[in-house]
Amino acid sequence: LAKTTQPISMDSYEGQEVNITCSHNNIATNDYITWYQQFPSQGPRFIIQGYKTKVTNEVASLFIPADRKSSTLSLPRVSLSDTAVYYCLPGTGGFKTIFGAGTRLFVKA
Amino acid sequence: DAGVIQSPRHEVTEMGQEVTLRCKPISGHNSLFWYRQTMMRGLELLIYFNNNVPIDDSGMPEDRFSAKMPNASFSTLKIQPSEPRDSAVYFCASSRRDSQLSYEQYFGPGTRLTVT
Numbered sequence: 465l466a467k468t469t470q471p472i473s474m475d476s477y478e479g480q481e482v483n484i485t486c487s488h489n490n491i492a493t494n495d496y497i498t499w500y501q502q503f504p505s506q507g508p509r510f511i512i513q514g515y516k517t518k519v520t521n522e523v524a525s526l527f528i529p530a531d532r533k534s535s536t537l538s539l540p541r542v543s544l545s546d547t548a549v550y551y552c553l554p555g556t557g558g559f560k561t562i563f564g565a566g567t568r569l570f571v572k573a
Numbered sequence: 574d575a576g577v578i579q580s581p582r583h584e585v586t587e588m589g590q591e592v593t594l595r596c597k598p599i600s601g602h603n604s605l606f607w608y609r610q611t612m613m614r615g616l617e618l619l620i621y622f623n624n625n626v627p628i629d630d631s632g633m634p635e636d637r638f639s640a641k642m643p644n645a646s647f648s649t650l651k652i653q654p655s656e657p658r659d660s661a662v663y664f665c666a667s668s669r670r671d672s673q674l675s676y677e678q679y680f681g682p683g684t685r686l687t688v689t
Binding site: 507 | 615616618664666677678680681682683
């Protein structure tokens with residue numbers, strides 16, 4: 465399984481765009497990159513998944529460069545309710561999953 | 574769909590007692606996962622099942638922990654005997670493994686276990 469490195473924490477203000485970058489240097493050819501969000505006292509929630517280039521959904525965008533050794537989760541115009549922990553998970557097919565420490569995002573008013 | 578259902582939501586028990594946590598996965602999902610989350614260790618995968626069969630239980634901390642999945646709609650995680658260091662939030666998650674894109678796991682609300 466690919467080892468990941470993410471910032472431990474980030475601060476932002478409401479209305480700003482937030483970019484969280486995850487390094488996964490030893491990602492395997494078959495690995496997809498999945499991001500989860502976890503609010504306090506809740507289980508993680510799937511945000512977005514991609515393999516390469518750019519993926520966008522109603523919640524976020526995911527940018528993956530050609531070498532796939534990193535990925536960036538982009539949250540447009542964050543609000544207070546986006547305060548959460550964000551996890552980056554390279555892997556395949558939903559079996560063995562390793563959640564690292566994640567990035568704790570704190571959005572201020 | 575009601576999502577993944579876990580019970581109880583909170584459990585307080587004394588050291589040495591048996592604890593059973595229950596999970597009902599989302600209908601149609603064929604993979605089920607048990608996780609444990611603490612401040613110190615983060616979110617740890619304990620065991621996962623595919624089509625009711627345990628695939629990897631290497632994350633189960635000790636023989637005191639056991640998990641079963643008798644059918645596609647029910648799983649249990651049992652701790653016997655429980656110890657204070659087992660205090661944590663235990664999450665159950667399920668997914669539908671039918672393609673490489675089925676990496677999305679749906680998590681239940683968790684069971685907060687306190688062992689005194």
